[in-house]
Amino acid sequence: MPKHIAIVPAAGSGARFGAEVPKQYLQIDGKPLIYYALSALCACPAISCVWVVLSPEDAHWTSFDWGCLGDKLRVAYVGGETRADSVLGGLTAAATEAAGDDWVLVHDAARPCLPAALLQRLIDELAGDAVGGILALPVADTLKRADAEGRIRATEPRDGLWQAQTPQMFRFALLREALTQASGVTDEAGAVEAMGLRPRLVRGDSTNLKVTFPADLALAGKILAEVTK
Ligand code: CTP
Ligand code: MG
Numbered sequence: 001m002p003k004h005i006a007i008v009p010a011a012g013s014g015a016r017f018g019a020e021v022p023k024q025y026l027q028i029d030g031k032p033l034i035y036y037a038l039s040a041l042c043a044c045p046a047i048s049c050v051w052v053v054l055s056p057e058d059a060h061w062t063s064f065d066w067g068c069l070g071d072k073l074r075v076a077y078v079g080g081e082t083r084a085d086s087v088l089g090g091l092t093a094a095a096t097e098a099a100g101d102d103w104v105l106v107h108d109a110a111r112p113c114l115p116a117a118l119l120q121r122l123i124d125e126l127a128g129d130a131v132g133g134i135l136a137l138p139v140a141d142t143l144k145r146a147d148a149e150g151r152i153r154a155t156e157p158r159d160g161l162w163q164a165q166t167p168q169m170f171r172f173a174l175l176r177e178a179l180t181q182a183s184g185v186t187d188e189a190g191a192v193e194a195m196g197l198r199p200r201l202v203r204g205d206s207t208n209l210k211v212t213f214p215a216d217l218a219l220a221g222k223i224l225a226e227v228t229k
Contacts, residue, residue: 007090010109011079036112100173132170133200
């Protein structure tokens with residue numbers, strides 16, 4: 001049976017958030033944001049180990065005690081310029097304990113509200129899939145294309161459009177090859193698509209939001225408080 005390995009890229013600087021520290025180290029209820037993503041993955045019985053990919057210059061990770069997450073956690077200071085570089089670094093670090101057909105679940109450090117049932121649904125729905133896939137949500141709002149003056153140039157059809165979330169789940173060898181070859185991709189699926197493959201869309205949940213701007217952190221805090229009530 002193939003194993004399931006998680007990789008959590010956490011080497012970004014959080015430029016759009018604009019805080020003094022990278023957003024993954026901002027706190028919700030006394031714990032750094034990244035704790036919640038790691039905790040969701042470590043708690044999943046199907047996942048055997050969780051690699052967190054940090055920047056080689058990371059100065060915050062060791063300020064926290066991660067012992068409560070158990071013995072699935074692995075740390076690699078191999079983050080790169082782009083998210084794809086960081087994930088590729090994580091795959092290289094994990095290679096010693098991974099087989100080519102093991103599954104890899106890549107999940108954003110900044111996505112703290114992943115429900116256990118949703119994670120399990122992704123794993124179950126992709127179990128027999130030849131390519132792999134991602135959590136995603138059908139686009140709900142009407143889409144507008146802007147011109148250079150910030151006025152609407154066109155209304156774009158939203159039929160068939162989905163917003164990509166994470167985890168994104170692919171076979172270890174396929175993902176490594178895809179990310180080695182790809183350039184300019186912003187998620188793992190993009191790299192796999194560039195190989196001519198068609199990853200599956202598994203319906204996600206709007207609570208599985210990514211913290212990008214300050215308002216997202218407040219919303220994530222409310223969602224987490226609701227879950228743990
Ligand atoms: N990430 C990474 N290495 C990079 C860039 C991003 O590991 N070179 C990680 C981030 O730490 C985050 C995830 O990829 O967990 C999603 O990226 P994003 O939300 O864009 O985070 P940042 O790049 O930190 O934010 P920003 O784009 O606003 O700077
Ligand atoms: Mg970024």
